[in-house]
Amino acid sequence: MSYHFNEIEAKWQKYWADNQTFKAENDSGKPKYYVLDMFPYPSGAGLHVGHPLGYIASDIYARYKRHKGFNVLHPQGYDSFGLPAEQYAIQTGQHPAITTEQNIKTYRRQLDQLGFSFDWSREVRTSDPKYYKWTQWVFIQLFNSWYNRDADKAEAISNLITLFEKEGNATVNASADEDVPHFTAEDWKSFSDSKKQEILLKYRLTFLSETEVNWCPALGTVLANDEIVNGVSERGGHPVIRKKMKQWSMRISAYAQRLLDGLETIDWPEPLKEIQRNWIGRSEGAMVSFEVDGHDAKIDVFTTRPDTIFGASFMTLAPEHELVSKITTPEQREAVEAYVEATAKRSERDRMADVKTISGVFTGGYALHPFSGEKIQIWIGDYVLASYGTGAVMAVPCGDERDYAFAKHFDIPIPNIFEGVDISEEAFMDKEKTIIANSDFLNGLSYKKAMKTIIYEIEKRGLGYGKVNYRLRDAVFSRQRYWGEPFPVYYEGGMPQMIDSKYLPLVLPEVEKYLPTEDGRPPLGNAEVWAWDTVSNSVVENSKIDHETVFPLELNTMPGWAGSSQYFNRYMDAHNNEEIFSQEAINYWKDVDLYIGGVEHATGHLLYSRFWQKFMFDKGLVPKDEYARKLINQGMIQGTSAFVYRLNGQNKLISKGLVNGHDVQPIHADVSFVNASNELDIESFKVWRPEFKDAEFMLEDGKYIVGREVEKMSKSKYNVVNPDNICKQYGADSLRLYEMFLGPLEQSKPWNTAGITGVHSFLKKLWKLYHESNTFRVSDDEPTKDNLKTLHKTIKKVEEDIENFSFNTSVSSFMIAVNELTAQKCTSRAILEPLLILISPYAPHISEELWSKLGHDESITYARFPAFDASQLVESTKNYPISFNGKMRFTIELPLDFTKDQIEEAVMAHEKTLAQLQGRTPKKVIVVPGKIVNIVG
């Protein structure tokens, strides 16, 4: 009987589904273990071989943990809101829900055929109203919360109201908008309701704010920075302007420090942590106020180098800075206005990309140096960004590269405040070597001492205060899209109101067109039934809007990361319609033990979800403030593109070996026409590219050899490999083994289908080990010493490998074990049974089949992982490498229990040693028992 992998795999996939083999219970005597994958966006293209890499790894780990006696939660779902389905809808009019449903079917079929041990009973889809009900619910919780910096946690907004009623906002230490006015308890009570709402909005963790966005009037939508090229839209080339729009934002900045600190408590890859640290961008320094000469105005700046304040010889404001028009003198007005207008036309990204050009305009206004009282010029320049810090800098040209270049360019004085440093050519920025000079009370101080002194002085004189600044900005949460979660929000007198949680979900309305409306409102503006009736608590026709009891609903939808910010908790209790999850479920599963996914989500999903978790923790909804203890980033699988070479200007394709020196143009060939020896199937190639039907092929040794190059796997490079074909030809077990065998999980590595025959023939050998001339044969013979040695060395290696996520080396060990056992002609059940359990996480189908042939009625899934017995590996002798001056020359076999002296004696007396020494006397003999002998001299 030969190895019919297609039948075997289909059989066991059905068995697992029918028997719900992988269904996890929320309660068990076993210890829990939660293995999570980043759920996929179901794209229309389906999976290529690169996608399942992480899923295979997590599946191996999940299956291993089941063998080890854990109650394993290993769920899967779909991040099914998103742009591609919407764009398809715009083009074809097909509802994104239909597209999404079809794509999910394809994904499910492809995932199933790989034999993953997912508990599909817990599947979630972010676009399912039953699921996004809870996304909306979390949004409402955020709306009803504020961040108390004193308690360092989120609290109910009702607490804040109580505080306001008692003592106004003077004592409230909150993360809030910058422009909150000061008020007393009396003031508060005298405020109108809408005034109160307006103020509270400045404190809520999700809030409406005027955000500057890239608005494209022609397309009627907001564009992301990377959708703009040279100031016009990438799509269509329409002009884009910077415009303020009311948008929902998330006050993630309130959590900046906790997001930073939390990184120290979790086992995530260091590079990923570093990306998050940079993104959060903590910097310490001071806020300092500069008076404006002749105006009742102050310019606040944030600086990380307040120690260099005496070197400040001018100030630069962002062109958008609110004081610009106020302080500009009549003589300078024309130039300033022209500059401001020119800047407004460029996107922030454009401005940042263009770092070489120095530009700016003098406003004519002067600031007063807070310490020296000297007048210093105020300039505007687009190197200062409105969105970072205060949008203004104190320029210290001697200590900052950009200020230096600016000062040189516009001939502004560059006073030197560093002792013994020449600044005639460039700015001096080495903090370690800094000794301050020409700076009054700071003279002679080092960077550290000067920092302390100056901050103390700034605070004492009321000029400002020491401050920690974060680069992390509040996250804009509104999208002008159709295919996303609707906000559970309606507007009463312009103020947002939350729909009561008990009427959720607020289901996405039907629309005729998925584009923005002609007057520039988001796609939901096309909906005719999109108003909230506060009496019936239901969605009603827009025509009923009377602003008395029926109000318009929010037209924006939530961004892609909304649905992925809490899905890992929802899996714990996926079908609960009463709560987001029960306390029993969350307290049982607690958190994710192992999370596997791509590093590309470092500053998106992986940061936002940590923020939501911390908020949920503050609200007492979850027991852990970090949701994933350990995270692994799997590497990318790249494609191995194939090239044919066309002689320039001729219809002639020459084989790679003949290219040398010729002027050729490489052309991608589809990798499916190339065999393991890089030989091109010319006939298939001609059918595929008819323009080469009559081309002349110049061969070497009768073959056309293609060139190879590693590139990103993508359709346009014709190097995409579909797992469906691999499964058909070699089986899922081969694919799983091969993806692991390719190299370390975290590393990027190229795919090359040719190599799969190696693991495939391993599976055939494994099958043969249990068969003799086509019949299943396993004996009850006592295993030999060698059998046991092979088995136990494999147990040890595989167990260590899995624990270290070194799956590639396990596959090697399996090959070695099967090669050895075949050579030993082992048929012993005592060996062949545990061997299957070792292999089963990697190649579950063949393992199940052989396991059942061994006479087991139940799945191998819960069979106990074999115990390693060290005594089986004890050796009595060691083949000692004998080195001369560090170079190994030969080996001598000696008993392991020899002492150092015995070893030295035996080695020195050995004929090979004498021959090597040729009568010389060595200076020294190094003996490391159990390792090596090195003879020096």
Add this chain to the structure above:
RNA sequence: GCAGGAAUGGCGAAAUCGGUAAACGCACUCGACUUAGAAUCGAGAAACUGGGAGUUCGACCCUCCCUUCCUGUACCA
């Protein structure tokens, strides 16, 4: 520019502690079986770890310098 990571045969890679470099597999060569191909079985060749210096009895591994590549990020004040 800054930060993080990497460099080992023709290719993917392996090497708990500094101790026999290249396990395992692909490709390659030869042989067996076969009408032939595929498959299978057997045998084999290959290369001293990007370059340079240092520490050491001994360095892929530790230290310093340099080169190249990948990833992230940037007028961040």
